[in-house]
Amino acid sequence: MKLGAVDFVxxxxxxxxxxxxxxxxxxLRRSRIEAAQLRKKNRELSAETARPRDVTIGASxxxxxxxxxxxxxxxxxxxxxxxxxxxxxKELAAREIHRQSQRSDAAFVSVxxxxxxxxxxPSDLFGHKKGxxxxxxxxxxxxxxxxxxxxxxxxxxxxxxxxxQAKLLTALERREVVPLGSNTPIPIDVRVISATNLPAxxxxxxxxxRQDLLYRLNTIELALPPLRERAGDIGLxxxxxxADM
Numbered sequence: 001m002k003l004g005a006v007d008f009v010x011x012x013x014x015x016x017x018x019x020x021x022x023x024x025x026x027x028l029r030r031s032r033i034e035a036a037q038l039r040k041k042n043r044e045l046s047a048e049t050a051r052p053r054d055v056t057i058g059a060s061x062x063x064x065x066x067x068x069x070x071x072x073x074x075x076x077x078x079x080x081x082x083x084x085x086x087x088x089x090k091e092l093a094a095r096e097i098h099r100q101s102q103r104s105d106a107a108f109v110s111v112x113x114x115x116x117x118x119x120x121x122p123s124d125l126f127g128h129k130k131g132x133x134x135x136x137x138x139x140x141x142x143x144x145x146x147x148x149x150x151x152x153x154x155x156x157x158x159x160x161x162x163x164x165q166a167k168l169l170t171a172l173e174r175r176e177v178v179p180l181g182s183n184t185p186i187p188i189d190v191r192v193i194s195a196t197n198l199p200a201x202x203x204x205x206x207x208x209x210r211q212d213l214l215y216r217l218n219t220i221e222l223a224l225p226p227l228r229e230r231a232g233d234i235g236l237x238x239x240x241x242x243a244d245m
Contacts, residue, residue, distance in 0.1 A: 036139070056092050057237050060230040066093065066222065073220045074100035079172075081157075081217045082195040083203070084224030090195035091155060093224060098151040103191055106150030111143050114156030121164050123180050126171070132181025144177050144188045152190045157217065158198035158209060169213040192217065 001008070006025040009018055056067065073080055074097045082090045091110065098108045116124055123132070127142030143152060160168070171177050172192065176185040194217045202208050227234070 033139070036141070056089060056096050057240050058230060058233040059236060060232040062225040062230045063233060066224060069220070069222050070096055071100065073097060073222070075102060076220075077102070077191055078219040079192045079194070079217055080220045080222055081214075082193065082222045082224060083200070084195075084197065085226050086197050088224035088226055090197075090224060091153065093222060094151070094153045094193040094195065097193060098153075098191075101151065101191065103150050107147050108151045108153065109143050109147035110153040110155060112155045114159040118161050118164060121160065122167060125168070126177040127179035127186075129179055129181035132179070136181070139179075142177060142179065144171065144190055145186060147190045149189055150191070152192050154192060154194040156196060157194040158196035158203060162210065165210045165213050169210060169216060172213075172216045 006028055007021050009021055056063070056070075058064070058066070070093060080094075080097060082093050084090055094110075095108060098104060111125065113121065123136075123140070123142070125142045125144055127140050127145055128136050130136055130139050171188070174185070175189075176187050178185050196203060198209070203214065204211070
């Protein structure tokens with residue numbers, strides 16, 4: 001018991017008592033898993049709450065159109081694909097969609113897929129069980145589970161290899177993930193916002209990106225303009241950052 005046993009059964013045992021003991025142990029195990037997942041989600045929420053809020057700045061016609069799409073898309077639960085060049089503020093737009101959504105009280109979990117290796121992506125997104133691979137010293141819930149009830153932001157979605165695109169598609173279609181080392185699917189309740197800097201011709205090339213996955217991701221597409229197309233906003237941006245100095 002000191003080493004962590006939940007209970008013990010003396011011989012000879014009564015079948016009813018043995019079953020009751022096993023059921024209690026299983027229930028305790030489930031509660032511990034749920035508590036660990038809750039702690040993980042609370043850490044995500046605490047980090048998000050402590051993070052200073054960024055704002056999407058702009059009054060140019062191009063940015064007003066962007067803000068209009070955000071205002072219309074945010075209250076829905078539709079998946080959103082944000083496109084645009086590097087530096088156009090794709091994560092800022094994703095956070096603003098989350099802030100205006102009905103999921104704003106839950107976690108906003110951001111994943112930079114461009115920084116994940118192909119071997120680490122399944123564990124990071126779907127989680128893993130202890131012993132699933134070398135170095136897996138404890139159970140870990142993935143980003144999908146930690147974003148439960150909230151928003152999962154998949155940045156640089158265009159960088160993931162086709163093999164993993166199929167796994168991501170399956171998770172979105174079935175609304176469940178299977179952690180590495182487990183055969184038990186876990187239901188997921190997340191809104192997915194993804195972003196890419198891929199040009200349209202590559203994004204719509206089946207050889208580069210699965211079109212069935214693209215269909216799942218871009219229920220609503222939000223294209224962010226580069227600063228050269230909204231030069232009138234430069235003064236507002238300068239004023240914003242100067243005020244913080």
